Amino acid sequence: MTIRQLELEVMRYDPEKDEAPWFQNYSVPCEEDWAILDAINYVKENIDTTLSYRWSCHMMVCGSCGMMVNGEPSLTCKTFIRDLPDKVRIEPLENFPIERDLVVVLDDVMQKLHKVQPYIIRKDAPPQDKEFKQSPGALEKFKQYTMCINCMCCYAACPQYGLNQNFIGPAALALAHRYNLDSRDQGKSQRLDILADHDGVWDCSFVGACSEVCPKHVDPAAAIQQMKIDGAMEWWKQKLGFPGGES
Amino acid sequence: MAIAKKAVVWGLFAAGGTLSSFIFPALIALFLLVALGFTPDGLQYEHIYAFAASWLGKAALFIVLFLSLWHAAHRLRVVFHDFGVRKDGLIATAVYLVATAGTVMTAFYLYSIN
Numbered sequence: 028m029t030i031r032q033l034e035l036e037v038m039r040y041d042p043e044k045d046e047a048p049w050f051q052n053y054s055v056p057c058e059e060d061w062a063i064l065d066a067i068n069y070v071k072e073n074i075d076t077t078l079s080y081r082w083s084c085h086m087m088v089c090g091s092c093g094m095m096v097n098g099e100p101s102l103t104c105k106t107f108i109r110d111l112p113d114k115v116r117i118e119p120l121e122n123f124p125i126e127r128d129l130v131v132v133l134d135d136v137m138q139k140l141h142k143v144q145p146y147i148i149r150k151d152a153p154p155q156d157k158e159f160k161q162s163p164g165a166l167e168k169f170k171q172y173t174m175c176i177n178c179m180c181c182y183a184a185c186p187q188y189g190l191n192q193n194f195i196g197p198a199a200l201a202l203a204h205r206y207n208l209d210s211r212d213q214g215k216s217q218r219l220d221i222l223a224d225h226d227g228v229w230d231c232s233f234v235g236a237c238s239e240v241c242p243k244h245v246d247p248a249a250a251i252q253q254m255k256i257d258g259a260m261e262w263w264k265q266k267l268g269f270p271g272g273e274s
Numbered sequence: 275m276a277i278a279k280k281a282v283v284w285g286l287f288a289a290g291g292t293l294s295s296f297i298f299p300a301l302i303a304l305f306l307l308v309a310l311g312f313t314p315d316g317l318q319y320e321h322i323y324a325f326a327a328s329w330l331g332k333a334a335l336f337i338v339l340f341l342s343l344w345h346a347a348h349r350l351r352v353v354f355h356d357f358g359v360r361k362d363g364l365i366a367t368a369v370y371l372v373a374t375a376g377t378v379m380t381a382f383y384l385y386s387i388n
Binding site for chain 1: 278288352
């Protein structure tokens, strides 16, 4: 196996000791097929046990290992060293407070995910003794939005979230859209209060970076634009006295 | 239900953006054509004037100009926000006032073409 020497420049920060974040360099002998996460694991196991970062599955499922790799929000288990130069800078996800080293505080986004009511809301009673029926076509409408693994790369890429932390943001809005589009759901008008509010979809200026960086190919930017259309139509419906839109 | 007022201006912005993305490339192509010395008959002054004097022409020109003005106004507001200017209330008032003035002027001048 060929070994390639990679120079990792890793951001370190211990809020109890450091006044400001700083960079530490590690020289890592990498195998050609390694992902950046392998290189970071090598550092933790062989060079510096004090380095803190999150990871779990190493297979693009858990969404824990999102970091900035050479300035790009990336899932480090999916970012391979063969696609990178010999010097790589690793930083915690942009737009979030740092808890320690590469670990960020995700409380804000967790609250927002909860706020958009990401579950099936029924006004009628669910079918008794039988399943909800859903056609493949109806499933296709929202399926891509179910692929989100909450890695939060989209929040790190979003310039609007960087400017206004009250903005609900890409992943939570895409998740809301996933339930709005679900044929079993009846909670669209209930969610509209949050989604079409001042800090909801309108703050998005359609830069589209969220969709570009998404490692699971979800398209939050499209979800947000579609919800803007819904919100604008609903506003006119209400002003003109039409009955409220219901899914 | 709390739908923010931004829904209205965003609606005009989206409609204006969609419309102008079709109209303006065609206009640029036509201007280039005229500049290079090819003026199709339909682009002669009398024909354009007759178009603007008809009610259908007035309506079409009003819709294009009105929506484009509001698209530009809202885009400018967002650009200021993106550049980090934190005076959204003031900027929104200014850009929408210009768009309103432009809309009124468009209506007035189109009405006065006979």
